[in-house]
Amino acid sequence: MEPTDSLPTQADTVIVGAGIVGCNIAYQLTELGREDVVVVDQGPMPTTGGSSTHAPGIMFQTAEPKVLSQFADYSRRLYSDLEGADGHQAYNETGGIEVARSEERMDFLQRRVEYAKAWGIEDPQLLSPEEVTEHLPLVDADQIKGGYYSPTDGQVSGVVACDALAREAMERGAKFVPHTRTEDVETENGSVQAVITENGSIECNEVVVATNIWARQLGEKLDVHLPVTPVEHQYTMTESLDELADSAVDITDHPLFENYENVSGEKAKRLLVGPDRPILRDQDNAMYYRNHGDSYGIGSYNHDPIVPDPQDLGGNDPDGEQGSVHEFTDYHMNNATHPDRPDKAPRQASDELLPATAGKELEHKYNGMFAESPNGLPVMGPVQEYDGLWTAAAIWVTHAGGAGKALAEWMEHGVPRLLSGPIDLAHCDVNRFDEHEGSWDFARDIGGEEYRIVYNIMHPKWVWTETQRDIRRTPMYHTHKKYDAELWAEAGWEEPHWFDSNADLLAEYGDRIPDREGWEAKYWSPIEGAEALNVRNNVGLHDMTSFNKMEVIGSDAGEFVQYLCTNDMDIDVGDVKYTLMCNEGGGVRADITVTRTDEDRYLLLTTGREVGNNHVAWVREQSPDDVVVNDVTSSLAAMVCTGPNARKVLSKVTDVDLSDDAFPFFTSQQFFVKNIPVTALRVSYAGELGWEFYTPSEYGERLWEHIMEAGEEYGIRPYGNGALNSLRIEKGFRLWGKDLHTEHNPYEAGLGWAVDLETDFIGKEAVAAAADGDNIDHKVACLTLDDEDAVVLDNKPVLDGDETIGYLHSAEYGYTEGACVAYTYLPPEYAEPGTSVEILYEGERYDATVREEPLVS
Template identity: 40%
Template sequence: MPVIGESREVRGFWLAEAVWVTHSAGVARAVAEWMTDGRPGMDVHECDLYRFEDAQRSPAYVTERGQRNFVEVYDVIHPLQPMEQPRPLRVSPFHVRQRELGGYFLEAAGWERPHWYEANAPLAESVELPPRDAWSARYWSPIAAAEARATRERVALYDMTPLKRLAVSGPGALDFLQRMTTNQLAKKPGAVTYTLLLDETGGIRSDLTVARLSEHHFQVGANGGLDLDWLLRHAPDDVHIADITPGTCCVGVWGPLARELVQPLTHDDFSHEAFGYFKARQTHIGHVPVTAMRLSYVGELGWELYTTADLGLRLWDTLWEAGQRHGVIAAGRSAFNSLRLEKGYRAWGHDMTTEHDPYEAGVGFAVRMNKGDFIGRAALEGRSEETAARRLTCLTLDDPAAVVMGKEPVYADGVPAGYVTSASYGYTVGRTVAYAWLPAAAAVPGTAVHIEYFGEKVPATVVAEPLFDPRMARIRR
């Protein structure tokens, strides 16, 4: 994709580079709007100048990827197809163990990310799944189903290291984050808050998980380099922002046995009463100092455990050893994506972008209009879930054997009405789960629609969300 945007260091200096014929008119329009109106009229995050990681800016990387681009630019690329070179580039401290477990790695932002582990193949022998077509069977394994099941029934370790982490600190940090995001962050240290970055028109720039670790120190779970850029552009002098992703790591310990696994490893009380949902604390797991956050993207009890990169392997080994008696497994992104869709957790950049407001996207719960001013607040005045003309909608495919991948068109009453944003087989619910943008009139549970997949019209039905554990009984206990 092209490289467009305004330099942060040299304001007024604009780039519109790496533009192919197919992008030309769209880039021209987006840049013209961006320069004159302050924002491009469509979501261009995949073209943004600041989307690259440091590791993607070396001359060697640019040369290698640039050459490859000429080969692939008009190919049909599978949605999960990773870059082939240069790999491996970025690896988490757990990488050596992941390889021992037969991790099948795909790549994102330069990181090697396990999608499943061949070591779990014996667990997949008892899993019954309908056969897949050749396209959707690429970069997929039935082992993901076994990993999803083990997460729902026992406990699994997920490598969350590649998720962007920022440290935001200084005397002005709270006021700054309050002004930048939608939710109420003025809470006691130890609180974690799900909140949104909006642009001036109320479009969703990102969703963040903000942990207040002390009065003037916040750890922000972000979506990527664009969040860092947006915060740096707005930060006052008394706020310091650092990307701590490369020097730290994170394991998600999730599943009904997560507490049995973690509690014996720490002197702190990890009971529900002492360590509530959406709370953070600094503690130790064995020899390893960690920041523990009680969050879960997979809809099961558990913690994200953060530490520095040097101690990551020790943390993994400590959890792995203690987990043996509970049947712990390592689980990959493929199971993760299935579990998060069953739970209805949105993925920014896929399910929602700057083209959508929080109410349409189903994340209006993260907006506190009465907390004081924040970027995008004025644009949201008068809007609500009720006024939304379109909605991010949960669908399930009627045929348990049918599969879609994401980005397919959705037809309501036989006419194109929207598109799929994310999709995965829901191994717990036994059919494919797809999120899609639909007009509000069609986004009513029970409505029959079709998704077009390779020319076939696949029947699907609008369903109430989330599909799994809507009362949060599995997480809040």
């Protein structure tokens, strides 16, 4: 089967872009049984001229985000099963080595081992300098402290893989149409109707935008502002090296060579040659390496970010110019321009690590482009603005196989899955973005910053410090500044993590807050512990404006809310109920608090930060025409007053009876706090006596002041997210996106009590199938470290001997409990209280014990 020049006039699904992502999606959709799939691309095939054509194809599987390692692991397995046009396996399993030039980087590589164990990457190893050179003799052992070795890492040629994937997709009925630029997508009444190309239109039901660096351009035509940023990095290939003479290969007889040469020119003679030794990464100098026969390829992120405007990107013209390649900038190779690496030029760093390259000519060199997103993760899924419009962008060759599989399953069955089961894509979802992220100013700056930090040692709690800050301010922003809040950017919101004005609380509580040092001490203050203990003992006030809030309105709103929710939602006006929303596969899509505020009006409260927008999009997608779903996150200020003295404080500013009889738990009332109108809910994520307050944003600051003034005599203090995370984990409250997400059903998550199988809801069939517990492979488990002074961070492997049995989803120190608390999912036999396990953290093993939850009642 071959690509066709004949443009179909109709198709069920059109994929725009035949690079590694588009080809993977076509392969997966046709494997799931779809036949009416058309793939169009502006360039020739399989060498379309996009990033897949110029990419060297190295695949390091281990990443800090679990989803990237899952994608990479699947990609490796898929590419290993593909047969290239030359009859050989498409994937070169050479192994991959990351070296350390500093002790700090060696600590980082130990974390790589721990991530690999947590995510299931095979046989991760730390190597001594001498062991590194056993695999890579050209590396100067004197330049390094050691290395991280992943034996199943390797390389795949994007062109070889695209060709193999496309051939199999075409054999199953897909059509590939080259030399066809997409100009627009026609829509009507909020639904996709057709793809408009330079050669005609294709009527269709679904469109997947898989155009990577060009994704933003097509999105703008639809008023869908995709924050996908093209960035440039450098790639060069040396002249032939005597030390690699035995690896010399003549690739000109490869079946794809002529096609490749037509697009890439002479460098195709190097690019098409796979490596015969481990791929190499020197992250301290933002460099990576692989051999191309008897030449070494040198990739460099070690320069100042170069971010071209998407509107200035060309296409792939008939003369063979690649739109994804810009002219090589010698200055960036020969001078130290990276903001975080000002002391050594990339060429110097390269020649030190690989002395064989010193003084050698760089025969082929170019600036190749790839796409970044604001959190460095893919941008994929159904676009909420249009039925039938899907995206798959900012995805590398390494992750394209897994991303293609997950997206195809999502499109066909409604739930993203890999072979191992459901995969949670909350942090990859195209609908996660806030409005400001669609601006080019934001996307340009953050895309450049993502490029800058791609090889930096980044702490999991790190947040942007300068770039694109101070965008969204809660009504209490100036008050927070007055109290010297440590503000972190969360989905653009400036949110307090702790308040330096509370440092005096350490005199009272400091002896209950263990000292920290090392990795776990970064982005932490003992004030977090003091704030948490003050809430437990006195009273605190927390700004929760950034939590996503939705109003569901209409005569059928009650019926719709029931359809969304797993619990029995037949509630009276003023009632509040905790419930779950599940997807079609029974995975927990969100946990929410639902308040019936009127006969035909409900308030839905859910997780904040970037994942909360996914929930808003999900609810809107499910809603019938006669129900209105309003996102009221920005229009309502929100705060919670909580702690043993909360009732005393609030009784000073309202005449409402706040007693248990008059204002029971999980009820709401509307009244005034002095002169401020509020909707008050008797709930608290901190787990103490408390009330949440919602008021129009313009009243928020004054409401905060009223409560703070009333609470002065009772020891009220503002508290930040650091304290809240500690408070909630002690109470066993789940945090969606961390210890609760779509990879778990309600029974695995220990939330079966929030399910009523007598009602009908999305995913009921799958949830009911899990209700008897027979098919549960993992159950939620609460752990505490046996050493009361020890602290670990999340995403670390849980061990039984040398066997990994789970990983930490959340971990926070519980200051009331007096121990570090963690939540994980373990095989049922390990999830029983009293079971002893170990946690691997920073190279040390920590004893931990499974406990009954909640720890604090």
